Amino acid sequence: MRLKQKKQIMEFINTIEEGIDYLSYSGKNSTTAMIQDCNDGLMFLSNLMGEEQEVSELVQKAIHTVQSLIPGEQDEQIFITRINLIKEIMNDVRSIIKNNVKTELEIAFMPYKVSMWDSLESIYREAEKDPNCTCYVVPIPYYEKDAQGQIIRFCYEGNQLPKDIKITPFEMYEFENRQPDIIYIHNPFDQYNSLTMVNPRFYSDNLAQYTDMLVYVPYYVAGSSEKPDIYVMPSYKNATKIIVQSENLKDAYVANGTDADKILVLGSPKVDAMLATLNEPREIPLYWKETIKNKRVFLFNTGIADILSIDTWFEQTELVLNYFMDHENYTLIWRPHPLTELTIKTLRPRLLEAFEKIENKLKQATNIIIDNNGDTYPAVAVSDAIISDYSSVMLQYIITEKPVLGLLSKTKLEKDKYYFADYLGCYFTNQEVSVSQFVDMVTCNEDFKKEERISRFINSISNADGTCGQVIHRTIKNEVINN
Known part of the structure; x- marks a missing residue:
């Protein structure tokens, strides 16, 4: 039974009980019309709950008891005893509907x-x-x-x-x-x-x-x-x-x-999604397989917050892309935020021509994949590390236990900030870890901040x-x- 239906039935039971209370107050002087109203209400409730046998039997018992009420002719005590019996039955009906009838x-x-x-x-x-x-x-x-x-x-x-x-x-x-x-x-x-x-x-x-x-x-x-x-x-x-x-x-x-x-x-739930990536095989495009074969794979993630707040966003992005275009022994998967092009066209139009040029240049590179798919997780699954500006993906990636290099401004790393998620265990270019040093470190399987990074993040997030x-x-x- 839908929860909404349950609520409506409970409200209807309240209405019936109000009528029964009226009979209780009026005693044997109750009108035939009110008794009939209570009887009609119970009959309607019986039809509603016809598929629930336990409830239906109790309601039928209440109906028979209501029909035994004879205003003005019964002994007052008998009348009140029967009214009280109806009240007890209705309490049982309410309890069974609430606790025993399946709520959908x-x-x-x-x-x-x-x-x-x-x-x-x-x-x-x-x-x-x-x-x-x-x-x-x-x-x-x-x-x-x-x-x-x-x-x-x-x-x-x-x-x-x-x-x-x-x-x-x-x-x-x-x-x-x-x-x-x-x-x-x-x-x-x-x-x-x-x-x-x-x-x-x-x-x-x-x-x-x-x-x-x-x-x-x-x-x-x-x-x-x-x-x-x-x-x-x-x-x-x-x-x-x-x-x-x-x-x-x-x-x-x-x-x-x-x-x-x-x-x-x-x-x-985005942390759940990142953890699930580690345990579930992800389907990747066929051309990726040849591009990443026998290579270290770096995920380069760029959000839109820095496009709007940092004047050097494009130069920073181009620096990373150029590095990997010059080092074909690595594979880079670049995931620009899905709204990157729209953001540039709408709010930073002066960057549009340069953005389109570098996109065209990257398409000629044999070790660069531009990932515009809606699903982030195939790229996460096949990557060995991430290089990212300030974004949600960077934060989620920490839970994978893979190395993280943050392209963050100094203002994002101040100790007295309010951290909704603690990401200070990552590596940062503003703390003198360059892109080339980070790549070398990943290549050598070195990650001396791993435990600190994971501990800080998990301890700052609920149910991580x-x-x-x-x-x-x-x-x-x-x-x-x-x-």
């Missing part, structure tokens, strides 16, 4: 970008194998914007999700009518993102009208901040619960006015052992049922 939850997962599906996937995997849950993955459409904020392109990435996930087209899933018990989202922006915007039907304020549990799970792993601070997004107000990775991150939400009761410190999705599913499910 309908859960809708609403990703919009396939590259961010990893923030929901481990929760989905747990919910999907729960016999009391019916799950729907409903990828939602979004739009890209130009520099003036005007919509320039309709986008839908549902067909890019893993093949074993059954997709429900967003046009076919009428959440307004279905009113799922839980909705999970990873997009907090609604209309307030300068690059993309989800379809207005899926704004968080609209979704919140049709579920009692709207859960926001961040699409990224948070790194650090100058102060306990975080941008306030519309979904923070509209969400029923917000999942965060650490106590420090919770403090940042609360410091910016988010209700502490909304925030659950349960970790990040691959159980985050399991814990989130169990916690949210229990919250919904108990409420």
